[in-house]
Amino acid sequence: MNKEHIFKKKLLYWSKKNTRKYSWRKTQDPWKILLLEVIAQQTQLDRANSYYEDFIKKFPTPQEMSKISKKDILRMWSGLGYNNRALRLLETSKILSKNSFDSIYPDFDILPGVGKYTKNAILSFAYKEKVIAQDTNVLRIFTRFFGIKEPEKFIEKNQLNILKNIQSRKFNEALMDFGNKICTSKNPSCSICIFDKYCSKFMENEKKSKSKFKGSNREIRGKIIKHLTENKNVNISDLKKIITAEEKKLNEILKKLENEGMITIKNKKLIEISS
Numbered sequence: 001m002n003k004e005h006i007f008k009k010k011l012l013y014w015s016k017k018n019t020r021k022y023s024w025r026k027t028q029d030p031w032k033i034l035l036l037e038v039i040a041q042q043t044q045l046d047r048a049n050s051y052y053e054d055f056i057k058k059f060p061t062p063q064e065m066s067k068i069s070k071k072d073i074l075r076m077w078s079g080l081g082y083n084n085r086a087l088r089l090l091e092t093s094k095i096l097s098k099n100s101f102d103s104i105y106p107d108f109d110i111l112p113g114v115g116k117y118t119k120n121a122i123l124s125f126a127y128k129e130k131v132i133a134q135d136t137n138v139l140r141i142f143t144r145f146f147g148i149k150e151p152e153k154f155i156e157k158n159q160l161n162i163l164k165n166i167q168s169r170k171f172n173e174a175l176m177d178f179g180n181k182i183c184t185s186k187n188p189s190c191s192i193c194i195f196d197k198y199c200s201k202f203m204e205n206e207k208k209s210k211s212k213f214k215g216s217n218r219e220i221r222g223k224i225i226k227h228l229t230e231n232k233n234v235n236i237s238d239l240k241k242i243i244t245a246e247e248k249k250l251n252e253i254l255k256k257l258e259n260e261g262m263i264t265i266k267n268k269k270l271i272e273i274s275s
């Protein structure tokens with residue numbers, strides 16, 4: 001199984017129990033998808049969802065929205081911030097009230113406020129295209145998992161292969177949720193991550209912590225205790241031959257272990273675990 005295949009398989013398995021449920025996740029209506037995506041830019045999905053529910057009730061099609069004033073849309077948008085998004089959405093609704101999505105397919109990025117991510121989300125969710133919707137969360141996951149520097153190029157090259165035999169929608173939703181819950185931008189939950197040793201970032205971190213551990217006091221203490229639990233009447237000079245460490249450092253560690261009551265040193269020669 002190659003790395004792309006492992007990524008896909010594990011991610012989809014994870015998403016079975018972890019996908020967030022929202023009404024728009026069932027729709028194939030491009031207007032609803034566009035509306036949600038514009039609202040969700042720079043906004044937490046749960047918060048965006050409550051605004052989306054109000055908007056879609058009032059504007060089930062672009063035609064309804066196209067008739068309202070800038071003042072009205074800004075009033076509804078209040079609390080979401082980045083007010084330009086609301087004004088661009090209004091412009092978009094005016095364009096879409098005269099032109100259907102199908103008539104501008106697949107160039108949805110000609111619409112004001114629609115970037116590559118929203119375009120791909122519409123293509124995936126409404127048109128079932130084999131595309132990966134790439135926002136910063138998605139690019140971060142790819143960068144970390146595959147250990148690559150140019151995730152956009154990587155995705156362009158591999159998306160057809162990754163999305164082979166699966167619904168792109170399911171995959172895109174899984175990525176969204178995984179980036180939100182596990183592979184977060186700060187403090188990702190690597191210790192509970194489904195990918196662990198398959199993830200390049202995870203392995204890089206493991207390597208770093210191992211090299212930090214190597215030769216550290218912690219490692220030497222561990223080796224001493226292990227040796228003492230497995231052997232009787234250990235002589236300090238023998239121990240020094242077995243454990244690679246500077247003599248001064250080793251003496252300090254032995255002294256510390258003795259002070260902590262962990263070991264007993266007899267006649268400055270023999271050591272054993274304290275009883």
Ligand code: SF4
Nearest residue numbers: 183188190193199202
């Ligand atoms: S192991 Fe960590 S960095 Fe890698 S995908 Fe999982 S959470 Fe992200």
